[in-house]
Amino acid sequence: MLYSRASGVAFAHYPKTGGTSLQHWFRRAFPDARLLVPDNPHLPVRTALEMIAANHGHGPRRPWLPWAAVRQTPAPRLIVGVLREPFAMLVSLFEYWRDFPFAVEPTAAFIRAARVGTFVEFVRLAVVDGQLPTYESFFDAGGPAWPRTRLLDFQSLEVAMPALAHDLRLRQPPTLEHRNAHCGTRDLDAYRDAAGSLMERVHAYFGWYYTHGAGLAGGTMASRAA
16 A cells, blocks of 8 residues: 555555556655555555554554554555456456566466466456455455445546545646556457356456446545445
């Protein structure tokens, strides 16, 4: 999680939902923003809140927190996240890991499936073995920060970000730059054909997105849209 203590605004980065671009935007909008755990932007919301609470005097402090020396780190007043259609997200993550120039080749089975395996193996590990968190678990839907969570739609970020900047009262909001974005078109139909019957497992595993999440990701507070 990227957190600005001065503004009380945090960004929870679910993989392959435009997070690299959003992190760059947040760092320019809130210069004090820091990752709670260095080199780990994909920290689930509940874990992040527990770390912040510990640093605020409610438990043992975590020495790697940016403000470990100052026990004055309140909980975020707003957490922003992005949702993307799950199958498109899975394809994007598969292609990203397949071509990523790791300094040391990863050994985790999930990433190895993308590196040297097939898309079917990758999807099976993601949604059958549950190695990729669901949106509702990552954002802790219904948890203590849920009323303060704002979910945006990946497909409409160009519209959502100016609206978010307005609500945050940013006088000169930064422009959303497209970083780490896929170039060209992606044939999702070919991936659907490859996935075959696993498509049903994808929809079942990410059922919350299709029944609730997609409706929340319109730039409104989750509590108001629920």
